[in-house]
Amino acid sequence: MISLEGLTKRYGEKVAVNNLTFEVRPGIVTGFLGPNGAGKSTTMRMILGLDHPTSGDVRIEGRHYAELRDPLKSIGALLDATANHGGRSAYHHLLCLAQSNGLPERRVHEVLDIVGLTAVAKKKAKGFSMGMGQRLGIAAALLGDPRILMFDEPVNGLDPEGIHWIRTLMQRLASEGRTVFVSSHLMSEMALTAEHLIVIGQGRLLSDLSMADFIRQNSRSYVRVRTPERERFLDVLRSAGLTAMETGDVLELDGVAAEQIGELAARHGLVLHELSPQQASLEEAFMRLTAESVEYHAHSGPAADEQAPWGAGWKKG
Numbered sequence: 001m002i003s004l005e006g007l008t009k010r011y012g013e014k015v016a017v018n019n020l021t022f023e024v025r026p027g028i029v030t031g032f033l034g035p036n037g038a039g040k041s042t043t044m045r046m047i048l049g050l051d052h053p054t055s056g057d058v059r060i061e062g063r064h065y066a067e068l069r070d071p072l073k074s075i076g077a078l079l080d081a082t083a084n085h086g087g088r089s090a091y092h093h094l095l096c097l098a099q100s101n102g103l104p105e106r107r108v109h110e111v112l113d114i115v116g117l118t119a120v121a122k123k124k125a126k127g128f129s130m131g132m133g134q135r136l137g138i139a140a141a142l143l144g145d146p147r148i149l150m151f152d153e154p155v156n157g158l159d160p161e162g163i164h165w166i167r168t169l170m171q172r173l174a175s176e177g178r179t180v181f182v183s184s185h186l187m188s189e190m191a192l193t194a195e196h197l198i199v200i201g202q203g204r205l206l207s208d209l210s211m212a213d214f215i216r217q218n219s220r221s222y223v224r225v226r227t228p229e230r231e232r233f234l235d236v237l238r239s240a241g242l243t244a245m246e247t248g249d250v251l252e253l254d255g256v257a258a259e260q261i262g263e264l265a266a267r268h269g270l271v272l273h274e275l276s277p278q279q280a281s282l283e284e285a286f287m288r289l290t291a292e293s294v295e296y297h298a299h300s301g302p303a304a305d306e307q308a309p310w311g312a313g314w315k316k317g
């Protein structure tokens with residue numbers, strides 16, 4: 001468990017992290033989301049004692065990082081996946097870490113095996129591809145067999161196989177009862193990986209909800225209908241006190257279940273070609289929640305408050 005209490009970090013005038021209070025629980029993968037510059041990395045650095053809070057507190061299983069007796073056994077982290085591991089081999093890099101933290105050499109072999117680097121363990125790490133470098137960083141995080149794992153953008157630059165591997169690894173670590181806290185800008189990936197979400201914007205907590213509740217609360221759900229008997233269907237809807245939004249040959253209905261629409265259509269002998277409940281994707285729910293706290297807008301597209309009407313361009317849930 002990681003616990004933050006009023007955690008705040010200022011850099012001069014800039015408030016990078018603003019009064020954050022939340023807990024990251026064991027047994028699930030918790031996603032950490034926020035637009036660029038929201039304060040995610042600063043928060044993670046404070047969890048690891050690499051940055052000192054201006055005010056507030058952060059504890060790992062009840063202790064400050066500096067008070068942990070065996071830090072690598074409590075928390076393992078991958079902060080900068082692109083960090084150069086220097087001229088040492090992957091094996092020696094991990095061995096040095098293990099020796100300086102009182103961990104057995106056996107564990108180096110184990111983590112090399114977990115991340116799939118055994119075959120290249122004697123190769124110099126600075127010649128590694130980005131994906132291999134990331135695997136090495138993850139091996140280092142796993143070295144102490146820690147109860148808590150924290151990954152900052154672990155899938156950046158990885159190929160689909162690497163992304164799938166990291167997702168499976170994180171879910172396995174969580175299913176073993178560990179606390180897994182991960183940031184990512186890849187929403188589709190986060191939607192598949194995390195069970196719970198912490199969302200921040202401009203340093204402030206915007207949401208602390210399960211994935212399902214987050215999408216539900218920050219999106220509109222509706223039912224999509226297509227029928228060759230459009231006019232008759234609209235009449236039936238009207239007589240039932242329902243209204244539909246018409247977009248091309250598709251009708252969208254809010255606030256009514258698909259079952260209800262299907263039964264209504266059947267009672268009137270109406271043919272339907274499509275009857276499908278729709279829910280926004282995590283990406284759309286995230287954009288909606290964070291639109292006002294995005295620090296840097298691109299000038300090529302519309303500004304956040306001029307974006308297409310909410311609901312336009314939704315994907316099937």
Ligand SMILES: Nc1ncnc2c1ncn2[C@@H]1O[C@H](COP(=O)(O)OP(=O)(O)OP(=O)(O)O)[C@@H](O)[C@H]1O
Nearest residue numbers: 011014015016034035036037038039040041042043
């Ligand atoms: N050492 C520092 N000195 C001054 N400002 C800083 C420093 N570190 C971070 N900041 C500022 O604090 C804010 C939060 O930065 P941080 O890197 O934590 O955000 P982030 O959510 O991790 O962003 P990204 O998604 O782009 O990695 C940004 O405005 C950043 O410019």
